[in-house]
Amino acid sequence: MKKKTEIAIAHFENENIKTALKIASEFRIGLTEAERKQIKLGYECMVHRDFYLQIGRNPAKEIDKAIHLFVEKIQKPYVSRGA
Known part of the structure; x- marks a missing residue:
């Protein structure tokens, strides 16, 4: 059975x-509360782009931040462990 981390990374690598x-927005281990919220915000900006534009957020910037966190905090550490 695959771990959620493996599933999330596979989805990421398949674009x-x-x-x-x-999936990553639910992770507790390895992420601070602020990092988890940023990943969740990035996901929400993808789903509800117009809403975040209306309230003055920049969805593209929030998504980029979330992707950066995913790569730095989830993908790279997992891959470097050889898991």
Whole structure:
């Protein structure tokens, strides 16, 4: 059985970023509360782009931040462990 981390990374590598961020937004280990919220915000900006534009957020910037966190905090550490 695959771990959620493996599933999220597989989605990310297959360019299904939205699903990868959705799964990662539930992670507790290895992420601070602020990092988890940023990943969740990135996912929400993908799903509800117009809403975040209306409230003055920059969805593209929030998504980029979430992707950066995913790569730095989830993908790189997992891959470097050789898991």
